[in-house]
Amino acid sequence: MRSRAWPAWALLVAGCAAGALGARAESVESFVARHWRVPLAAQGPPPARFTPLEASLAPEACGTCHPAQLADWRTSTHAAAMGPGVAGQLAELLVREPAAALACQNCHAPLAEQAPLVPGALARNPAFDPALRARGIPCAACHVRGHERFGPPRRDGSLAAAAPRETLPHGGVTRTPAYLASEFCRGCHQFGPEGYALNGTLLENTYAEWKASRFAAAGVQCQDCHMPDRRHLWRGIHDADMVRGGLTITLVETPPHAAGTVAARLVVENSGVGHRFPTYVTPLVLLRAELVDAAGRALAGTRVERRIGREVTLDLEREVSDTRLAPGERAELAYARALEGGAAAARFSVIVYPDAFYTAFFTALLRQGAGGGEDDVRRALDETRRSVFTVFEALVPPKVGFSRPP
Ligand code: HEC
Ligand code: HEC
Ligand code: HEC
Ligand code: HEC
Ligand code: HEC
Numbered sequence: 225m226r227s228r229a230w231p232a233w234a235l236l237v238a239g240c241a242a243g244a245l246g247a248r249a250e251s252v253e254s255f256v257a258r259h260w261r262v263p264l265a266a267q268g269p270p271p272a273r274f275t276p277l278e279a280s281l282a283p284e285a286c287g288t289c290h291p292a293q294l295a296d297w298r299t300s301t302h303a304a305a306m307g308p309g310v311a312g313q314l315a316e317l318l319v320r321e322p323a324a325a326l327a328c329q330n331c332h333a334p335l336a337e338q339a340p341l342v343p344g345a346l347a348r349n350p351a352f353d354p355a356l357r358a359r360g361i362p363c364a365a366c367h368v369r370g371h372e373r374f375g376p377p378r379r380d381g382s383l384a385a386a387a388p389r390e391t392l393p394h395g396g397v398t399r400t401p402a403y404l405a406s407e408f409c410r411g412c413h414q415f416g417p418e419g420y421a422l423n424g425t426l427l428e429n430t431y432a433e434w435k436a437s438r439f440a441a442a443g444v445q446c447q448d449c450h451m452p453d454r455r456h457l458w459r460g461i462h463d464a465d466m467v468r469g470g471l472t473i474t475l476v477e478t479p480p481h482a483a484g485t486v487a488a489r490l491v492v493e494n495s496g497v498g499h500r501f502p503t504y505v506t507p508l509v510l511l512r513a514e515l516v517d518a519a520g521r522a523l524a525g526t527r528v529e530r531r532i533g534r535e536v537t538l539d540l541e542r543e544v545s546d547t548r549l550a551p552g553e554r555a556e557l558a559y560a561r562a563l564e565g566g567a568a569a570a571r572f573s574v575i576v577y578p579d580a581f582y583t584a585f586f587t588a589l590l591r592q593g594a595g596g597g598e599d600d601v602r603r604a605l606d607e608t609r610r611s612v613f614t615v616f617e618a619l620v621p622p623k624v625g626f627s628r629p630p
Contacts, residue, residue, distance in 0.1 A: 251400065251401075251402070252400075252401060252402045252405045252407050253407065255400050255402040256402055256405075256407045256408060256410070256411070259369060259374065259402070260411040262330040262334070262411070263326070263329075263330060263334075263336060263339070263343045264334055264335060264336050264365070264369075265336060265369075265370075266336040266337060266351035267281065267335075267336075267337065267351075267364075267368065267369070267370055267371050268370055268371070270371045271371060271395065273390075273395075274371065274394070274395075278393060278394045279371065281335065281337060281353070281356060281362065281364040281368065282355065282356065282359075282362070283297060283298075283303075283359060283362050283363050286363040286364070286367075289393060290363075293363070293456045294363075296455050296456035296457050297363065297456045299457065300456060300457055300458045301458060301460070301462065302360055302361040302458055303359070303360050303361070303362075304360055305331075305332045305333065305360030305361050306332055306333045306338075306357070306358045306359065306360045307360070307604065307607075308600035308601065308603040308604040308607070309582060309586070309600075309601070309604035309607070309608075310328065310332050311358065311597065311600050312586075312594060312597035312598075312599075312600030312601035312603075312604055313328075313589075313594075313597060313601070314328060314329075314597070315594075315595065315596040315597035315600065316594065316595045316596055316597055318340070318341075319596070322341055322346050323343070323346065326339060326341060326343045326346075330412075331411075331412040332360065332361070333356075333357065333358075333359070333360060333361070334361060334365045334412075335356060335362065335364060335365050336349070336351050337351050337352060337353045337356050338352075338353070338356045338357050338359070338362075339352060340352050340354075340357070366408075371394075372395070372398060373394050373395070373396070373397045373398065374397065374398050374399075374400065374403075375397045375398075375399055375400075375403060376399060376400070376401070376403035376404055376454070377399050377400070377401055377403075377404070378399070379454075383399040383400070385397070403447075404445060404447055405445055405447075406431060406434060406435075406440070406445045406446045406447075407431075408446075408447075409431070409446045409447075410431040413428065413430040413431055413446075414426070414428060414429060414430055414431035414432060415427060415428045415429065420540070422536060422540070422542065422543040423543040423546070425543075425546070427505060427536075427540070428504065429503070430499050430503045430504070433499035433500050433503060433550070434446065434498050434499045436550075437498055437499065437550070437551045438551060438552070439498040439551065440498075444498060446498070449498055461502050461504070461507045461576065461578045462578045462611055464576075464613045464615055467576055467615050468615050468616075469496060470494065470495070470496040470497035470501060471492055471493065471494065471495060471496070471497070471501070471574075471615070472492075472493040472495040472496075473490070473491070473492050473493075473574060473615070473616045474490075474491045474493075475488055475489070475490050475491075475572050475618050475620070476488060476489050476491070477620060478558070478560070484562060484563050484564075485560065485561065485562050485563060486515075486559070486560070486561055486563060486569065486570040486620045486621065487558075487559070487560035487561075488513075488558075488559060488560075488570065488572065488620045489556055489557070489558045489559075490511050490513065490556065490557045490558075490559070490572045490574070491554055491555070491556050492509075492511060492532070492549070492554060492555050492556075492574060493549070493552075493553070493554040494549035494550065494551050494552065494553055494554070495551075495552075497549075497551060498551065499551070500534075500548040500549060500550055500551075501532065501548060501549045502532075502533065502534075502548060503548075504534075505533075505534045505535075505536050505581060506578070506579055506580065506581035506582055507533060507576065507577060507578045507579070507580060507581075508531060508532075508533040508535075508576075508577040508580035508581075509531070509532040509533060509574065509575070509576050509577070510529050510530070510531060510532075510573075510574070510575045510577070511529065511530040511532070511555060511556075511557040511572075511573075511574055512527065512528070512529050512557075512571075512572070512573045512574075512575060513527070513528050513529075513557055513559035513570055513571070513572050514526045514527040514528070514570065514571055515561060515563070515565075515567035515569070515570055515571075516567065516568060516569055516570070516571045516619070517566045517567065517568055518568040520571075522571070523565060523566065523567055526561065526567070528557065528559055529557075530547075530555060530556075530557045531545070531547055532547050532548060532549060532555050533545075533547060533548060533580070534546045534547075534548050536581070538581075538584055538585050538588050557572075559572070569619040569620060569621055569622075570619065570620045571617065571618075571619050572616075572617070572618050572619075572620065573614055573616060573617040573618075574614065574615045574616040574617075575612065575613070575614050575615075576612065576613055576614075576615055577611070577612050578611045578612075579607070579608035579611050580608075582604070582605075582608045583605065583608040583609055586601050586604055586605035586608065587605060589601055590602065590605065
């Protein structure tokens with residue numbers, strides 16, 4: 225009899241837990257919706273009690289008091305998000321299709337103060353600060369709205385202020401768990417449902433890939449992998465250690481094991497990337513096997529390759545292939561050859577071209593004429609050619625004296 229009636233406290237506890245969970249989930253979504261409503265509004269005039277240092281949106285101003293974050297951020301692609309590749313295209317686009325150019329800025333230079341024109345009206349923007357223009361995604365884009373600072377909970381999880389807010393620099397901080405959630409990154413790393421898709425898959429789909437992965441199920445957020453210990457580095461496909469850390473690469477010798485032959489299988493598994501490897505359409509990863517002579521020189525006609533990537537045409541009209549690896553998936557390259565014609569060994573390698581698409585795209589753009597963006601595009605093309613690196617290299621049979629990448 226008694227078991228049918230729940231004690232009042234049990235209902236209360238269950239109700240509170242549901243309420244708390246509901247409120248928390250809702251507050252991440254509603255915070256993100258408000259915080260990342262694009263285009264971002266201008267900050268407006270700073271509170272009268274702010275010093276010029278507190279009122280400044282320049283990353284260096286924040287860095288006066290937050291030097292560790294500034295030092296990290298400077299090395300990040302977020303700081304370089306208005307680099308020559310973007311600026312070179314915007315130069316012409318701003319003249320010919322200003323609305324499209326401003327749309328690029330929502331992700332690449334999102335503060336209203338970074339936009340020369342007011343979106344919509346396409347009139348001169350009174351809030352425009354040319355000094356912020358090329359600064360990519362500055363601190364304030366993620367942390368400041370209407371001159372109010374927003375940030376994560378303290379490391380102990382508390383949301384409380386250390387002292388009365390009016391006594392703290394920039395009036396303290398409004399803390400919210402939204403900063404710890406993948407949803408905070410979604411606006412720029414995921415196209416909306418109406419966004420551009422090829423073959424039924426959005427061109428930018430990182431959040432959805434993550435959401436479908438075992439990492440999301442286990443509560444591992446973008447920040448846990450890309451901002452460990454709250455560092456502001458956001459390492460990704462351009463960083464060899466980051467890429468290596470997301471993969472398990474194995475090379476197994478396979479039968480026949482006969483003298484004068486090599487046979488092996490190179491396997492790359494996405495064991496620790498929280499989305500597809502790679503997530504975007506622009507990188508290309510090659511598994512390569514070839515015969516080399518005693519000096520390590522590749523022998524012509526012996527090379528076999530397998531591509532990992534989502535290949536699209538330069539006009540983005542068509543998807544050529546999609547061989548990216550979802551978490552847990554693997555790619556293999558089997559190779560078996562007789563060691564003849566001066567061959568000393570077979571070399572197996574995994575090579576990453578983080579900007580493969582852009583190398584081809586910028587080349588085509590220059591051929592067609594990049595107008596006012598010509599110099600920038602040339603510089604960007606050069607950068608894409610230099611970003612290639614090798615994450616794995618080994619010889620079969622192994623030979624002492626060959627150098628391996630660090
Ligand atoms: C004059 C020094 C000063 C300047 C300039 C300054 N801050 Fe701060 N900031 C502080 C102090 C002190 C705290 C700690 C406040 C607290 O504990 O509540 C803080 C806290 C923060 C936090 C929360 C940090 C945490 O511990 O969780 C964020 C985020 C932040 N500031 C962002 C910024 C940004 C972005 C800028 C530039 C637009 C900036 N700050 C400029 C002094 C400064
Ligand atoms: C929804 C957000 C978003 C919009 C809008 C957007 N980008 Fe990007 N862009 C990104 C992200 C994210 C990357 C990094 C891709 C990656 O590695 O996942 C990127 C990378 C790039 C790069 C390569 C990196 C570099 O700095 O050279 C170029 C060039 C670029 N975008 C140009 C543009 C242009 C031009 C537009 C407007 C026509 C535009 N983007 C609109 C999010 C966006
Ligand atoms: C792309 C968005 C983004 C940019 C740009 C950015 N931050 Fe952050 N920042 C975050 C997020 C997200 C967190 C919380 C990370 C976490 O807890 O995992 C954070 C945390 C912080 C903290 C708290 C650190 C701690 O140890 O508790 C400070 C201070 C801060 N940021 C300052 C800055 C400053 C200064 C800059 C510019 C130099 C900057 N941020 C640029 C997103 C950003
Ligand atoms: C305001 C838009 C914006 C927000 C918010 C944002 N990003 Fe980005 N992110 C970009 C753009 C644009 C690029 C490409 C920059 C470039 O190379 O030009 C990028 C690049 C990256 C890269 C690529 C590094 C590489 O090697 O190519 C990683 C990783 C990344 N972001 C992670 C995050 C995470 C994690 C968050 C959330 C804490 C976040 N981003 C929030 C716009 C944003
Ligand atoms: C379990 C760890 C993990 C999680 C979670 C994770 N990433 Fe990554 N991410 C990586 C690793 C490792 C790489 C480098 C390999 C690669 O590029 O795929 C990477 C690369 C990237 C890149 C580089 C571009 C590219 O084409 O690969 C971007 C952008 C990025 N991540 C954004 C995000 C965003 C946004 C989220 C959250 C929605 C997220 N990541 C969640 C581990 C993670």
